[in-house]
Amino acid sequence: MTESIVLVINSGSSSIKFQLVHPVTGDAIGSGLVERIGEPVGRIVYRYAGGVMERELHLPDHIAGLRAAEAVIAETGPPLRERGIVAVGHRVVHGGAVFHEPTIVDDAVLKELRRLSTLAPLHNLPNVIGIEVARRLLPDVPHVAVFDTAFFHTLPDAAATYAIDAEVARTNRIRRYGFHGTSHEYVSGRAADFLGRDGADLRQIVLHLGNGASASAIRGGRAIDTSMGMTPLEGLVMGTRSGDIDPGVILYLHRNAGMKVDEIDDLLNRHSGLKGLCGENDFRSVLELVADGNPDAKLAYDVYVHRLRRYIGAYLVELGGVDAVTFTGGVGENNVDVRRDSLAGLEGLGIVIDETRNESPERVARRISSDTSAVEVLVVPTNEELAIARKAIALS
Template identity: 70%
Template sequence: MTAAIAGTVLVLNSGSSSIKFQLVHPETAESVAHGLIERIGEPEGRIVFHHTTGFEEHLGAITDHRSGLRMVLDMIEGLGRPLREAGIVAVGHRLVHGGEVFHEPTLIDDAVVQAVADLSVLAPLHNPANVIGMEVAREELPDIPHVGVFDTAFFHDMPAAATTYAIDRDIAREHGIRRYGFHGTSHDYVSQRAAAFLGRDRADLNIIVFHLGNGASASAIAGGRPIDTSMGLTPLEGLVMGTRCGDIDPGVVMHLNRSAGLRVDAIDDLLNRRSGLKGMSGVNDFRALLRLVADGSEDAKLAYDVYVHRLRRYLGAYLVELGGVDAVVFTGGVGENNADVRRDALAGLGRLGIVVDPEANATRADTERRISAPGSEVEVLVIPTDEELAIARAADALAKSLPR
C-alpha cells in the first residue's frame, strides 16, 4: 500500500460544513484514496472513505473542522507508513478567496495563512475553514510543500466591465471591491474536459458552465477565457444556493436594518446561512427538497421554481454576452445528478438551438456524457468535475519547480 502512496499529492478541500480529500497521482489521475467528511458540527456527522482495498463509512458527531481533518489524516495514515514517511510530494489546498493578492498557485507559508485569514471578511463561510485546513496539515506534514489553489484565480482577468461594480471608484479601489468569481478551478477544469469530449480546441468554443452544488455558480467562457460569472465580491452573489440567497436588492439590507432592527452581523448570517433553499423550504439538501416537493409542499415547490428561474435568467444573459454558445455544461452534485433541474433549466429553448434528449438526460451515470438531442445545435453535456485532480496537478507542478 505504501508504494502506491509514494509520489502522490494529498488534496484537501475544507468547506463550510464538509471536508473532501483525495490522495491522487497527478500524472496518471489514479486515486489511491478519497473521501468526504460531512455535516460537521451537526449531531450526526458522516465519514465516507474509499481506498484501493475497500470502502468504509462512519457515523457520529464531528465537532469541528480541526477534529475532522485529524480523522482524515489518521485514516490515510492507516494505508501505510506514517504520513511523514509515505512519499507524499505535496499537499494541495483548495482556497476560496484570494482577493486581489492571489491569482495563481501559491506556496503556503505563515504569511499566506494570515492573508487568507484576513480575507475571511469576503468569504466568511469558507476562508476560516480553509485556514484550519492549512494549519492542521502543515502541523502534520511540515517537511513537504503546501500549495494553495484559489477559487478566484480563473476569473481574475475577466473584462473590467464584468468585474466592476457601479459605485464610487475611490471607495471601490480602497477596499478592493470588485467581482472576483468563485469555483474557478471547477469551471476551468470542466470547460477543458468539455472541449476534449467534443474533440475540439477550447479556444474555438463558447461555453456556459453551471456548477451546481450546495454552492452554485455559472460562467460564460469565450475561447477558454471567462468573460463573466455569477458570483461577485463574495460567494453570496448570483444563483440560488443551499443556504445563500444569491442575487438580492442591496436595499433589502438597509430595510432589514431600519425596519427589523437587524445589525450587520445578523443580516450577514441571514443571507449566508439561513437563506437560499433552506430559507425558503427549511432544507438545503437538494434531495430533501425534492422529497418535500413530491410530498406536496408548496414552500418546497416555490423554492425549486425560484432556483430554476435564476438558472434560466443567467443562461439568457450569457447567451447574449457570448453572442451564441456551442455548449452548455452541467457539473457539481446537483448539476451532475439531478435530471429535473437540467430539464427545467433548458425547457422550451428549441428556438435558441438548445434541445435536451429526455432519455439521455434521465439516464444516471458517473461519466462524461451528452444529453442534448441529436438535432440540437447546441451541445448539452454533463461533465463530472474533479477539482481535486486539477489542484493536485497545480500543486505538483509548483512543487517540482522549487529548488531541491
C-alpha cells in the same frame, strides 16, 4: 510506495475533506471527510480500495481532525510519510486581488491569507487553519494554495466592477471576484476534450449546480462573466443562500425590522435559498415535496429554475451565441428535471435536449442534446481535487 501522490485538503469551518490523488492517472487512492469538528461527537468517513471506514470520535479542533485523517490513512495502508506524497494542495476560497495563480505557501503567504479572511470569513479562515495544521504534519513537502477565485481573475472590467463610488471600491477591495473557479476551469477543459475541439474556439456556458451554485460564460478558454461576485452569496438560488437580492432589502431589514448586520448575514447565507422557501436545502428532498404537492416546494423549484434561466439567457447574449452548455456539480450532474426545465423552450436558439440521453444514469462525461441540436448540451462530472492536485504538483 514510490509513485508520486498529492494530498488534497479542503478545510471548512467544521469539516475537512481530504483525498490522496495520483495526479497523472487521476486515480483517487483514498478520500475522506472529517465533520462536526468542535461538536461533542465528531465523525470521520474514509473510502479506499479495501472499503469504507467510518467512526465517531471527539474532534475538538482542526488539529485533531487532521490527525484523525492521518490515523485512518495509516490504518488502511502505509502512513502519510511513506505514501510518496510530493505536495499538498489546499483549496482556498478567496485569493482577493493578490493571488491569482497557484502559490507555494510560506509564512508571508499565510499571513496574507489571514488578512484576506475579511473578504470571506466563513471560508478563508478555516482554509488557513487547515494549511497551518497540515504544514506541521507534513513539513518537508511543498504546500500549494489553489484559489477558487483564480479562474475569474481576468474578468473584463465591465463584468468585474460594481457601480459604486470608485474610491470606496478601491479602498475596500470591492469588486466581483467569482468562485468555484477550479471547477469551471476543469469542466470547461473537459468539455472541450469531450467534443474533440480546441477550447480557444469555443463559447461555453458552465453551470456548477450544487448546494452552492454558480454559472460562467467562457470564451476561448477564458471566463468573461460569472454569477458569484465579491462573495459566494451573489447569483443563483442555492441550498441555503439567497443569491441575487435587491440591496434595499438589507437596508429595509436593518431599519424597519430591527435586524442586526450579523442576523441579516445569517439569514441570507444560512436560512435563505431553497431552505428559506420550503424548509429543505437538499434538492432531492425538495423534489419529493414537489411530488407530494407541497406548494412551497413547487415555488422554491420554480424560483430556482427561473433564476438559472435568467443567467443562461444573459450569457447567451454576452457570448453572442453558444457552442456548448455544460452541467456539473451534485445537482447539475444528477438532476434530470433541472437540466430539462432550465433549457426548455430554447429550440429556436438551437438548444434541443434528448429526453432519453438526459435521463441516463451514467456517471461519465456525456452528451444530452439531440443529434439535431445546434448547441451541444453536456453533463461533465467535476473533479476539483484532481485539478488542485495537478496544479500543486506543477509547483513541487
